[in-house]
Amino acid sequence: MALLALRSGLVTTVEVTSRTNSRYQAKADLAHVTINADGGRALHQFRSGGFVMGSYNSGVERSISATLSASRAGLAYSTVKSLISSQNSNVEVDDLTITAEAVLDAISEFGPKILNLSLLDSNRVQGEHLATVLRTSFDWRDNVPGWNEALLVARQALVREGVDPEDALYGLV
Known part of the structure; x- marks a missing residue:
């Protein structure tokens, strides 16, 4: 890593x-x-x-x-x-905050294209962290490569993890 x-x-x-x-x-x-x-x-x-x-x-x-x-x-x-890796299984508020801060830091320094959410595999991502990335980058979604694809991947990952995607992705779909 x-x-x-x-x-x-x-x-x-x-x-x-x-x-x-x-x-x-x-x-x-x-x-x-x-x-x-x-x-x-x-x-x-x-x-x-x-x-x-x-x-x-x-x-x-x-x-x-x-x-x-x-x-x-x-x-x-x-x-x-x-x-957002599936190996990151910690989904407490503090853990999701670290993810959101990393996204905001990256976007503020390099712009939204740095995220590139294309070609994500739903079996290799942690759904709640990916949902956090999507929520944090929502205002820039048109400039983040693969943002709409990642929304579908997040839904699949959340279902696999037993989390209600309607709840976790509320407001994004």
């Missing part, structure tokens, strides 16, 4: 060569995952790292910024995907 790979909190960026052929490599703290006493995982805040080097005309700043932005975008997408 992508989140476990970030347990150390550091992600290595690409190596950069300066005008004097010195080589630099940075590490950026992009996110935190904590392991709770009961063994559950919880995502805590996205962090952005910054790294500036070279002259203002070298283009190095832009390439590092683009690398970090791409890493953060991938992390945001992976976070949402892992939170």
Whole structure:
């Protein structure tokens, strides 16, 4: 799982060569995952790292910024995907709040297209978390790829889990 790979909190960026052929490599703290006493995982805040080097005309700043932005975008997408995974069986209010916050963080930083809910498998998603993603992204549904498909997948997953889809998806259908 992508989140476990970030347990150390550091992600290595690409190596950069300066005008004097010195080589630099940075590490950026992009996110935190904590392991709770009961063994559950919880995502805590996205962090952005910054790294500036070279002259203002070298283009190095832009390439590092683009690398970090791409890493953060991938992390945001992976976070949402892992939170709606069928392995995430915790559906308490706090757990669903973490999912909603991850969706809002991703949309606010990268726009609604970051979610891409296409091609979800109802056997591999947790219905209530997917319903939370759909409810949170409702205002942007026309810009979220696969939003309408995900609504059908959520219905199937909820039925499989024994949850009334009319109740869990109230207002979305």
